[in-house]
Amino acid sequence: MSELFDEVDEEVRREQLKKLWDKYSIYFIALMVLIVAAVGGWRGYQYLEAQKAAEAGAAFEKAVELSEQNKHAEAEAAFTELAVKAPRGYRTLARLRAAAEAAARDPKAAVKMYDDIAADSSAGAELQALAKLRAGGLLIDTAAYADIQQRLEASAAAGSTFRHSAREMLALSAWRNGDAATARKWLDAIAEDGETPPGLRSRAEALQALLPPVAKS
Structure with a gap:
């Protein structure tokens, strides 16, 4: 008798499942199609992004080769194009290299390019600081100490990645602007x-040896 009841229960379950399938199968199938499409779309996106990155990497290397061959105008144009079209990971690097190429022909234009990177939060703090350092290097011979200080003092703080170079530039700028006390302050920080x-x-x-001796009180 128990076997009969089991068979009846099994039949009832099958009938219930059939009704549920008949009622909801279209939704289940649609969900499966969406999942497959989403996975396929994501994989396709990843493939395209990888292709773009590979192409950008090859173009970046080619631009570097142009620079090494002293074809600076062509290299600058190539880096500038990459800065616009390349995936995000290459854009700021290309902008930095384009500014470096421009420095030889037009330092003022290069400073403007570096300043634009330094003001762009999407570049990231490290590359923003590097851009400030590069601009400061181009201005070190001509700018007032206050200008160099405004650009580099934050980068000279303890723990900053570029603090050593920033301190050296600040000391050199102070010395060239006749401020021995400020130059000595930065040289002491270096030491x-x-x-x-x-x-x-x-x-x-x-540089410390070039400074006048400290007056005795």
Whole structure:
């Protein structure tokens, strides 16, 4: 008797499942189609992005080769095009290289390009700081200390990635603008930082020797 009831229950379950399938199968099939389409679309997007990255990488290397061959105008044009068309990961690097190529022909234009990168938050803090440093390097011979300070003082703070170079530029700018006390302040910061690179430390010591002696009280 129990076997009979089991068979009846099984039949009832099958009938219920059939009714549910008949009622909701279209929704289930539609959901499956959407999932397959979404997965396929994502994989397709990943493939296209990988292709774009590979093409941008090859174009970047070609632009670097042009620069190494002293074809700076062509290299600048290539980097400028990449800065517009390349995937995000290459854009800021291309903008930095385009500015570097422009520096030889038009330092003012290069400074403007670096300043644009420094003001662009999408570039990321590290590359923004690097752009400020590069612009400061182009202005070090002509700009007032206040200008260099405004550009680089934040980068000279303890723990900053580019603090060593920023401090050196600030010291050099102060010295060239006749401010020995400020130059000495930055040279002391260089000397007291245990992570200062040896070459930069040597240059700082040489500049320190050019400063007038501290007046005795």
